[in-house]
Amino acid sequence: MSRILSLYTSVIGKKAIVAVTGSLMVGFIFLHAWGNLKLFAADTAAGVPEIDLYAEYLRTIGEPIFPYSSILWIIRIVILVSLVLHVICVIQLAQHNRRARPVRYQHARKFGEATIPARAMLYTGFIILAFIAVHLLQFTFGVLDPSRFAQGAVYGNLYRTFQLPAFVAFYVGVMGMIAVHLYHGIWSLFQTLGSDNPDRNKGLRALAIIVSAGLFIAFSSVPVSLFAGGMSQPPSQAKNVLTSDSR
Amino acid sequence: MDLDPKIPEAPIESMWDTHKEHMRLVGPRNRPNYKVIVVGTGLAGASAASSMAAMGYQVDAFCFQDSPRRAHSIAAQGGINASKDYRNDGDSTYRLFYDTQKGGDYRSREANVWRLAQLSTDIIDQAVAQGVPFAREYGGMLANRSFGGVLVERTFYCRGETGQQLLLGACSALANQIHAGGVTLHARKELLDVVVIDDRARGIVTRDLVTGAIESHAADAVVLATGGYSNVYYLSTNAKGCNVTATWRAHKRGAGFANPCYNQIHPTCIPVAGEHQAKLTLMSESLRNDGRIWVPRKPADQRNPADIPEADRYYYLEERYPRFGNLVPRDVASRNAKEVCDEKLGVGPSGLGVYLDFRDAIQDKGKTVIGGRYENLFTMYEKITGDNPWQSPMRIFPAPHYTMGGLWVDYNLMSNLSGLFAIGEANFSDHGANRLGASSMMQCLADGYFIIPLTIGDYLSRYPYGDVDTSHPAFADAEREVKGRMDHLMSIQGSETVESLHRELGRVMWDKCGIARNADGLQEALKKIPEIRDRFWNDLRITGSGQKLNQTLEHAGRLADFLEFSELMCRDALARDESCGCHFRDEHQTEEGEALRDDDNFSHVSVWEHQGTDKEPIMHKEPLSFEALPLAQRNYKT
């Protein structure tokens, strides 16, 4: 424990915490994206959208050894802690870095190698943070627009929301931000953890591009395709077999 | 003046070992009581300070730069010699001794040279243990290359930055000792006087370059590792800050100055581009292996070099020295370049330059081979001049590079002033009248790692420690003098700038006491220097204050000493009425224009004793003996 603490007290250690928590979150959004793509799966025989079943499945993993929802909650807690650590460390590092240069240059900086995504990490990060809040309010707690929300009816919730162009634009825009954030973040975590070197660098950069672009496409496909039409109407709320009373 | 070299009574091969066995020692428990001041943190200073501190002595290290690592040793390029004989070409202590002694044109002290050759191998071991990344061969063994006119491969190197790596090694040892508390570092402090009490050097007076504070520091011994004085020429390959102040101040306090006229002019430097030029850059001598040196046959030939036909090209080294051609020793190459430029054959805007042409080498050997050898040098040349050596010949010209003269020291590296030691380029002892390539770093590190840590103990053991501190009136006197000098400099408020006066002194020295000298020119210089000095002290302008960082004032203080020292240099050059090594007197040359020594009258070290600024100094002689290697005419023709 004291070793973890000593990590936390050093800037390199903090940065490593940012990298590790960041990679956990990347893992999480991979799962998330995989889940989202269930949207495009054919409905089950009972007329329940596949994605709704998947949402329920997440709660039942490990039953009966683990109680209902426990695994989901463990994942949620791990990700929440990661997120909190990620943000706190980044803020502390940013403050530390601000102190490191109390007097700024008068002449506009000319950057040599720093990419725009790298320089925008803090900004994209905060946009993503704000987005997470909106996203949870909207699709987890359903308080943003209760008229369009029904607990457990994932497909229906998505469908109703993404009929509104403003939401589509907002979600696609933020997915772009995430892609930009991850483009630098994914490469950067290898460098921070010391596993980059010139032989691997090209590969890691390519990996960062593929992952961030892939996630962007996967995530954006949901709002875009729901908005564009051609997707089936959600089942009516009454027909939803998986509303909370089924338990 | 007591000039006993204190050469131990023993055969030369075992002299150093015998001497070590009979030296007096200071016990480990007693060493922390003794304080030693080391001025300068180049190869010699850093290695000496760290070695003595590791033994337990209390060391105060001083440098005028912001960090010890900035010392100009860092700029040494080529390599460092050691008679390891890794290449199985029959190298030995004797051969390295022989090459150094012959290269120095038989004007150095045999005992010191032998010891240098003997210690050369230990330096490599020491440096590698410190983590100096010398070049390695495929099998992991240390690599060697050949260097400057010797017949064995004994030079160890780290690309073209051997000096940097060796200095970082020495400075890391110094950092270790600073961390351990053995060394107290005083950066940005410049020595301005040496304090002598009862004929013993007991401390120094420094100026804090940031605050202007004049401070005294007392010690049981003072070691000067303050480098050479090539900047007397204003334009040289030395760093801008290199100066003679420390050794000159010591000289004025009674230390003998030996052979001030011996200074080496390096043949392959980038020529002066204009009036604004502040410094000359050295190009590795290895360029002469493939480049052909020439000038146009017609004076002031303005044609593009590529358009000058073969018949109009004067390959003067190849014509004059058919055997060695472009590979004649440094002094010969430099002298010939000056001669052709004197005949108005020089090239470039200033007319002070000769071509070093790779056209034929590129044709014969191909771009790949030449690129492999000189690519980095070509790039460096292009970076500085904007000309591309692949397309047009380089222009080169000689530049002052290294000074063999320095404070007189005995076998223990102590000057005639008790307790005042001089090591590295600051002393005179090992290179005679000309230094061979790749041997300057060898001398600095031999002095610092292996010699001074032992000989200083021998000296210190004879005295009680700490019997003088800065409350002694001699310190107050010295401080007052230094303050007075600084105040005087600030108060002149005339019209001439330090730079312009330094440039003027440099031109006089270059013309009259440069590559070749003669009695008339030297006499003329001896008239001109006091005139410049007068103008300096009466018409100098320094703005700002002495109580803050004032780089003009720093420069002025250094120039003030150069203006006195340059006179001694000319005097020595005049008194040495022979040619030897780099000291070439027009009056003394063979029919082929080679340096002609006069061994009967000048087989001695000239040691000068200061008598006062406007009084003529007295010259003493330390006779040199040649037992291990009998005298012979230096000959690079056959």
Place this chain on the structure above:
Amino acid sequence: MNFTLKVWRQDDAKDGGHLEKYQIEDIEPTCSFLEMMDILNEQLTEQNHEPVAFDSDCREGICGMCSMVINGQPHGPNDGTTTCQLYMRHFNDGDQITIEPWRSVAFPVVRDLVVDRSAFDRITQAGGYINVHSGPKPDPNSVPIEPDIAEEALDAACCIGCGACVAACPNGAAMLYTSAKVAHLGLLPQGQPERFERVQNMVHQMEDEGFGSCRNYAECEAACPKEISIKFIGKMNRDYLRSTLLLPVDRRGRMDSQ
């Protein structure tokens, strides 16, 4: 060539400082940047003003003393170049050139363009060495070193300690400097015994000096006059993390040499 210079003037560490405008005329294109500054200083002295204080010594790109941020770029616009190796022919006639000192909390301005870089020395003093005394040592060929390893160590060891990496880093981090020293010694067999202690001590000193943290911008690499790679930062991170998390606690008493 003529230039308008905007030069940072600051009397001493306590003074606030400001940019001052100077006109300079008839500069030869063959003039180096620092020679142009020399000419400016001659002019200022002739006009009875104080010259601009700036650090420089070897003027051949190896001592690491020169330190100017020129138009927002440490050591100016050219790659792999120190300020002293920059020539006026790289600028256009009539250019306005802004010259500022290195900016970092750990590099306080001493005067004008001169900063105090002793923080670097203290990082090195914290562990940038191999503990050996002077004296007889084993023959170096008794420990063969692969030429590639020796060359890589030299790639790191060629750092000139100028501080451009700190000046260029948007965070004012000294990771490139520290990692170059850590990697140089950590790559060589001689450096192994102290490898992890070294990285710990040097990193902690680096933090204590107030340098910022690395965000993998690679601006340091772009500004480095010796073009030292940020791969050494990765190496240092790995050694640091490894020694913090995995290595057994060092239970030796420190054996000091005194």
